[in-house]
Amino acid sequence: MEINTFCPDCGNGMFLYETPKPGPIPCKRCGKGREAEGKGEVDAQGAIQKCGICGCAEFFRQKDFNTKLGLWLIVLMVVLALAFNKWFIQILIAFAVLDTALYFGLGDIVLCYNCRAIYRGLPISPKVEGFDLKIHDRYTFKKK
Numbered sequence: 001m002e003i004n005t006f007c008p009d010c011g012n013g014m015f016l017y018e019t020p021k022p023g024p025i026p027c028k029r030c031g032k033g034r035e036a037e038g039k040g041e042v043d044a045q046g047a048i049q050k051c052g053i054c055g056c057a058e059f060f061r062q063k064d065f066n067t068k069l070g071l072w073l074i075v076l077m078v079v080l081a082l083a084f085n086k087w088f089i090q091i092l093i094a095f096a097v098l099d100t101a102l103y104f105g106l107g108d109i110v111l112c113y114n115c116r117a118i119y120r121g122l123p124i125s126p127k128v129e130g131f132d133l134k135i136h137d138r139y140t141f142k143k144k
Helices: 067-083 085-105 133-142
Strands: 002-006 013-016 023-025 034-036 048-050 059-063 108-112 118-120
Touching: 067 085
Parallel strands: none
Antiparallel strands: 002 013, 002 118, 023 034, 059 108, 108 118
């Protein structure tokens, strides 16, 4: 299991390899870090039920793919398609095949709606669905 979270003060990524205990998770960059409730739970199959960072029980799943890399691939596709106008359609088809291969080849990760902690290497519960804007807004706007 791997849990990725971030420091609220400096934005540095923090990586944990077990469910955190209650108390502070120190940041290696600024030294402050963030508090963990330490109430993480998994079900009998090992799927996450409660977030170990904030105690939230609502999660969503998404593909384990770097979105910045995805945007650069789109830029590359557009530049290549425009630069080599003769092979415009072939370039678009090649990138569509690459996109399909990545979609079916990459695994899923689970993200906490409340604290955005990322959980990798765990089975995913069938109850965890894709992103839901209503749930996201409930957590985002209650904080403000």
